[in-house]
Amino acid sequence: MEEWNMSVGSLGEQVLDRLSKMLDNTTCGWRQLATAVSEQPQFRCSESELTSCSLQVLSTAGSPGRTLLARLADRSCSLDFLLHCLRKMDHQEAAQYLTSTFAELIQITVQPQAQQATVGGRVVLTCRASGPPGLSYQWFRGKEEILDETGNTPELVLRPSLPAHQGHYICRVHHGETFIFSQWAHVRFVPTAGPSPGCSSNLFPGSVSGLRVIRQPLSRTVSEGDSLFLECSAEANPPVQYEWYHNMVPMTQHKTHSLKIPCVTTAHRGQYRCKMFNLYHEAWSDTATIIIGPSSITEASWVEVGRDSREGHRSTRGPGIHQIQQMVNPPPAVKHFYATDKVALLIGNMNYLYHTQLCAPIADVHELTNLLRQMDFKVVSLLDLNWQEMHSAVTEFLLLLDKGVYGLLYFAGHGYENYGNSFMVPIDAPASYTSEHCLCVQNILTRMQEKQTGLNVLLLDMCRKRNLNDDVIVQPGLLKVTANIVFGYATCVDAEAYEVQREDVANGIFISFLKRRVCEDEKVTVMLDRVGEDMGRCEITRGRQALELRSNLSERRSLTDQIQTAECSASHSARNLQWAVAHVLPKSLCLQFDCGVKVQLGFAAEFSNIMVIYTRILEKPQEIVSCCAQLTDFPEDVDIDLKKSNQETLLEAGSLLLIKENLPSPEVPSLYTRIRCLQRLRRELTFTTCLHYTYSNMDDEVQERKPVTVGKPLVSKLNLHEPRPPHARSASSSFSLDSFNIPESSSSVGSASNAWSYPAQSGRESSTIDSPTSSRSANIPEETDCEFDVPQPLVASKSLPHSQINDTNYKFSDMYNFHSH
Known part of the structure; x- marks a missing residue:
């Protein structure tokens, strides 16, 4: 392993605090570390220094482990030696934490980009990273390491470029045993103008004039009554349109990349092809031949035979090719199954x-x-x-x-x-x-x-x-x-x-x-x-x-x-009802401040235990030139990253899965705060809305504060932090429907993406609460405007990075960046 040249003093305050907490114990802590580091004389602590560390426990915020780490930092102790000592004293938790923290110090600042090249040209792939001194680079094409003179530098140069160079490239940046992979970059060759005779200009299998087929429909045999699913897809710019053909007759109802027939009959046998096209290009898929076999046997009446019987199993041959043991009645057609x-x-x-x-x-x-x-x-x-x-x-x-x-x-x-x-x-x-x-x-x-x-x-x-570590053989119920x-x-x-x-x-x-x-x-x-x-x-x-x-x-x-x-x-x-009441978002609030500013608070759910609160200014007097409303003073039960609270975008607030499509008033900026771990909320959620504003004739900023209470949102109503009885009763055993009281102020039972959406509306029978429309609705967070009773959509929820990736073309080109669970 290469030496970690960085000093203990280069670690951040948060890392040192975490390490010191791990070392503040008597069995495997700071005293054992002081003994371990003494193998090198410059790090040996005197009795007075050890006493000074020990006396830190008399202070409320004192930490013997932190004091020892500070002494090691003053003496330029390297991270390598500290990790060696932690392993020597068998402090696995601290050693693992230090290793993972050091790995986070390596950050790729320049990612290699996909390249198009011509044969004989020059291709340069660049990967640069920041981190500890002495970073090393390794380039790979697929699984093959590149061993030429630029294969271990930040810039990989392919010159002259050859067709053999085509493929996916990745760079491994490492420091000792710590490493990180770049993203994959695809190098492909395009034909030069006027290809020579005998050379094909179509270098990629399945590509036609700039349109690349990446999935083909497959031939198969299905039984009557089964479902048929065929799929094909292609990449192109502009995006591809699809049109399916059955025995060369257009299927006008099927215009997507997938063809789905829920219950096939003999009329569906034959050949299927898909035409993929855009404004400039057109391609046809392979032909998928569908054979319709006899009906599936889904149910039969059987004669029970004891296991001790020594007689050979008798069988009768029914219609078709199926052999059914001791079948009394012929099978019915196709049985459809339902869930309650x-x-x-x-x-x-x-x-x-x-x-x-x-x-x-x-x-x-x-x-x-x-x-x-x-x-x-x-x-x-x-x-x-x-x-x-x-x-x-x-x-x-x-x-x-x-x-x-x-x-x-x-x-x-x-x-x-x-x-x-x-x-x-x-x-x-x-x-x-x-x-x-x-x-x-x-x-x-x-x-x-x-x-x-x-x-x-x-x-x-x-x-x-x-x-x-576990030698107990658990005996679950039969x-x-x-x-x-x-x-x-x-x-x-x-x-x-x-x-x-x-x-x-x-x-x-x-x-x-x-x-x-x-x-x-x-x-x-x-x-x-x-x-x-x-x-x-x-x-x-x-x-x-x-x-x-x-x-x-x-x-x-x-x-x-x-x-x-x-x-x-x-x-x-x-x-x-049981889950509806536990997935209610707070009603949108309008706060009127003494200065004349009106602030709206809206709520959206990212998960059943993660909520996003947004604030926006609805009204302000003309004499106020600038103002913003920020949220603060949240209870300690919930988890909030203060550095990411009150941010102008959802991404800055830490929400990777929600993006802002459009706001009811897009010209008015909003601030977003993400609240995690709502399942740990023991009381009603309270916080303070702090309004910062400035008058046109004043330089000093003015503040007004208003406390806000929004009850227990989403899953916090279930009090998951409390122990449950050993055998909780079933939902059907003794529920009284009258015992579920949905607060009138909670007009939105749905959530951004994951809460169960069952709007509780007055005048509706309980049996209609589970609306298929609501359960199939778009993944839209809901907020309630203060002038309206009906929830209005605020933002659309989608996976931000995945919205830019064609999933059908996801070939794990970057699968070397593995992390195991």
Whole structure:
């Protein structure tokens, strides 16, 4: 390992404070560090110096560890030697934190850009980074390291350029064992004017005159009654339009890149092609031949045969090619399955206290939430939960389950698997956590089965490595033979799950492939099988991560199945109300200040436990030349980054997943403040609106302050910080619909992206609360203007970086930037 030349004194105050807290203990702390550093005489502390460190505990803000670190900084102790000593004394937490902090010091300032070149020309790719002295560079084309004279410099020069140079390039910037990857840059060659005879000007397979086909429809055999899904896509500028043809006859109703026929018949057999075109170019897809087979057998009556019977199994040959054992009645046509309701709990843990920080769960949970809501799932999504909050959230989720309900649980974060049991790790799990610090997925499944659910889907986007600290064999409850369980593991047993950084946000590999398939009208296991096949075809993920599917699902149940509930289902109404009251946004407020300024406060939800508050000036007297309203004095329960509060854009406020499309008054600027961890709010949310303004004839700024109370917004009403009884009752057991009181002031039950949208309106029956229109509505945060009773849209919610990326062309060209869960 190269030497870390940087001194301990180069660490920031926040890093030193965190390290000192880790060292302020008696078992493995500052005294042990003082002994470890004494192997080099210049860092040896005298008895008086050690006494001085010890006396720091007498001061309220004193820290012996911080004092020792300051002495080491004064003596120019290097980070390399400090890390060596921390490892020597076996302080794994501090060593890991210092390593991850040092890695953050390397920042790429200039990213390599895609290049177009002609054969024989000159191509220069540039990557520059800031950080500690002595940074090294390594260039790669795909997996192959470039070993020529510029392959280890910030500028890679390809001269003369050859067709063999075409491909994707990436630069690895490293300092010792710490490294960071640049983004990928694609170098491709374009034909020179007037190609020589015998040379093709079409250098890219599937490209026609500037239009590049990136996905082709595939031939397949389907049964009558099954759904047919064909997909093709292309890249071009201007964007591509699509037109599908069946046996060369235009299908005028299908004008998108995907063709979906929910229930095929023999009339749908034949050849399918797609025409892709724009203003300048046109291309045709490959021909996909669709063969329609005999009807699927979905249900049969069986004669029960004991397991001890030694007779050979008798079988009868029914119509067609199907062999059915002891079938009494012929199969009916096609059976359509329904859910009595569909609910999902999505948990993404990122900011771990004692473990590696993750980046992808925020984007993964956000995108999966939007997709599930399109399929009428009631979704609650929560970020960064501790042990108690995860337990309470799961308990609340189980209360929503009932007979025939589809339940889906998704977890992204750190995890492990011991003796066949999977464990989800909360953010407050200690460094050497065991099963008692985590949640056992199999225990949750056992409790889900007690609800007689129609479908249980568990998607675990986490590592499944063995936890050597945990030697306890957990004995979950016995699973019933229900034939309705689907486990989708993002990776195999004893393997890691990875995430990859893309621009401002990261995506997990599993979700990157799942989001393309999850809305397909297919049996859940078929859909997940295709996800696994997609992952297997990606060369860079092959051998690193592979989806594992475990299922006993015997019926053709799909996530797209429609909801069919009784007209007077009390349990269905109770479920709607139970979560509706917990996802209410505060009503928009108008504050009138003494100086004549009128300020509006609006509220939008990014997740079920993350809310954005915006402030804007509605009116101001002419004699006031400038004014702005800022929010302050928030309670300590919630998490607010003060450096990112009261910002002019959502991005500056820390919201990567919401962008400002248009405001009701776009000429009036707004300030945004993002509030996280609402699940920890123990009282009503209170804060202060501070108005800063200046009169035209005065130089001094004037301030006015108004306290604001907005109740308990979104998921904070559930009090997830409180322990739950061991066996909470079902939502259908004893709910009184009259016990749910939705505050009149809360006119918006919907949220920006993830809260379940069930507007509670007077004069409507409880059975109509679950409106398909509301559940399929756009992902729009809502705010209420002070002059109106109807919620008005404020901003549209979308994944900012992904809106600029064609997902169908996402080939993980930057998959080397791996982080494991």
